[in-house]
């Protein structure tokens with residue numbers, strides 16, 4: 796069952812199951828993300844590794860993270876995250892559970908250091924099932940002010 800689709804302006808659109816992600820080269824694997832952020836658990840693959848599989852066209856400037864499960868979408872400049880972002884997909888040998896944002900969650904370590912207001916904690920999209928690469932900014936429905944943000948978190952805890 797495909798867990799993650801990567802498409803848009805890429806030479807080779809691809810889908811990845813849990814097994815496909817786990818089979819990616821060792822150089823693309825990040826074992827135990829708690830070493831990077833003690834609040835996070837599990838294993839990840841690097842965004843750079845996944846992008847090397849699909850080959851974004853030179854025109855690509857934006858990466859859009861789509862979570863169809865709860866209709867949450869974030870579109871951010873690729874340059875700000877391409878060398879550091881990862882996708883957490885595994886916990887204790889199995890798929891990342893939903894309560895941890897699985898089966899796949901986007902994670903930008905040290906998001907405050909990205910130096911662009913477009914990349915914030917809200918861009919750590921949970922339940923990502925599609926990554927789209929485009930020249931222009933894609934669909935983004937992250938909260939735009941503190942009131943919307945508070946309402947989103949209110950929903951999360953229900």
Ligand SMILES: Nc1nc2c(c(=O)[nH]1)N[C@H]1C(S)=C(S)[C@@H](COP(=O)(O)O)O[C@H]1N2
Nearest residue numbers: 862865867896916917918919920921922947
């Ligand atoms: N799919 C999805 N991803 C999401 C959100 C959401 O509502 N849906 N909320 C975002 C916000 S506002 C925050 S602060 C973080 C919270 O992640 P955490 O629950 O793992 O701390 O997830 C982000 N990713």
Ligand SMILES: [Mo]
Nearest residue numbers: 916917944948
């Ligand atoms: Mo948030």
